Amino acid sequence: MFINPYQNFTEADIPLRANFHTHAGTGRRTCGFHRLKDVLQNYQRTGYQILCISNHNCNIKKIGKMIFPDPLKFRHYAKDLMQVPGFEYSFTPHVVVVGTKEFLNKDGLHQEAIDLAVNAGGFAVLAHPHWLRDDYLTKENMEKFRGYAGIEVLNGSMEYARCVFQERENKCYAGDVLDYLLSKGLLKWAFANDDFHRWNHLANAWNMIYCKKTPEDLYRAVRQGEFYASTGVSLSYLRLENGVISMACRNGEYVKEPMRYRFIGFEGKLLQETEGTEASYTLRGDEKYVRVEVVSPSGTMLITNPVYDDAFFRK
Ligand SMILES: [Zn+2]
Numbered sequence: 564m565f566i567n568p569y570q571n572f573t574e575a576d577i578p579l580r581a582n583f584h585t586h587a588g589t590g591r592r593t594c595g596f597h598r599l600k601d602v603l604q605n606y607q608r609t610g611y612q613i614l615c616i617s618n619h620n621c622n623i624k625k626i627g628k629m630i631f632p633d634p635l636k637f638r639h640y641a642k643d644l645m646q647v648p649g650f651e652y653s654f655t656p657h658v659v660v661v662g663t664k665e666f667l668n669k670d671g672l673h674q675e676a677i678d679l680a681v682n683a684g685g686f687a688v689l690a691h692p693h694w695l696r697d698d699y700l701t702k703e704n705m706e707k708f709r710g711y712a713g714i715e716v717l718n719g720s721m722e723y724a725r726c727v728f729q730e731r732e733n734k735c736y737a738g739d740v741l742d743y744l745l746s747k748g749l750l751k752w753a754f755a756n757d758d759f760h761r762w763n764h765l766a767n768a769w770n771m772i773y774c775k776k777t778p779e780d781l782y783r784a785v786r787q788g789e790f791y792a793s794t795g796v797s798l799s800y801l802r803l804e805n806g807v808i809s810m811a812c813r814n815g816e817y818v819k820e821p822m823r824y825r826f827i828g829f830e831g832k833l834l835q836e837t838e839g840t841e842a843s844y845t846l847r848g849d850e851k852y853v854r855v856e857v858v859s860p861s862g863t864m865l866i867t868n869p870v871y872d873d874a875f876f877r878k
């Protein structure tokens with residue numbers, strides 16, 4: 564049976580905007596160069612409701628405690644922004660660990676880092692799969708690690724972050740990695756994060772999450788895949804009825820304009836490409852999964868989580 568993570572949501576359901584990968588408050592000559600207060604306030608002003616400051620664990624000696632800001636302690640800087648704790652496990656390959664106040668600072672403990680998040684009720688995301696080189700995130704690691712929620716299908720701090728994200732030579736895009744995982748029967752989700760270091764990374768790529776503004780409901784929604792990745796395109800609805808996937812998007816909050824809808828399936832195969840203000844795809848039944856990438860005329864995009872055949876995915 565095909566499962567649609569967006570089945571319960573209509574245009575009336577407003578998802579919350581979230582970035583889980585942010586470096587801030589660690590001082591000069593570090594990744595988190597900008598002041599925590601300024602970063603929190605600017606995310607709030609830009610329209611975010613959820614933020615995780617996820618500094619590098621390896622900076623601990625240099626900067627001490629400030630690298631893992633306690634969300635409650637710094638709440639007064641941006642009261643409307645729900646902060647969740649976390650860090651970036653920064654031994655290759657990097658892992659964004661969300662939902663725990665503990666951290667690890669030793670190489671080779673990737674699985675333990677993922678488990679820290681999961682055991683605290685949170686989640687872990689494998690970061691920037693194509694950073695430095697195409698196979699930064701190796702197939703071996705992707706298949707070996709257990710329990711992570713997904714990958715950064717978009718990373719907003721990589722080169723050409725402002726260009727169309729889908730170009731293959733553009734390393735901030737990793738839809739191909741997601742297709743690899745899904746085609747292996749590993750049900751993983753598509754995250755988009757700024758990986759904020761400097762102001763030009765602010766609000767490049769984000770997650771829209773159908774949840775209440777509590778950490779528990781956020782983590783629940785993420786586990787269920789009830790969110791999508793975006794660089795500016797919003798989802799109006801994505802339905803699955805009588806074997807037909809139908810969806811509509813808008814540019815930003817309100818603008819309805821024709822967009823390119825790309826329905827992608829097993830092993831990254833392009834199943835259908837449609838241009839219009841809405842699109843639909845009729846399931847044959849043997850797809851295993853169908854995910855959609857939507858590109859607006861201005862080059863902004865949206866990447867959905869897969870509609871998936873639960874018989875194929877062993878959760
Ligand atoms: Zn990183």
Ligand SMILES: [Zn+2]
Nearest residue numbers: 584586651758
């Ligand atoms: Zn980072």
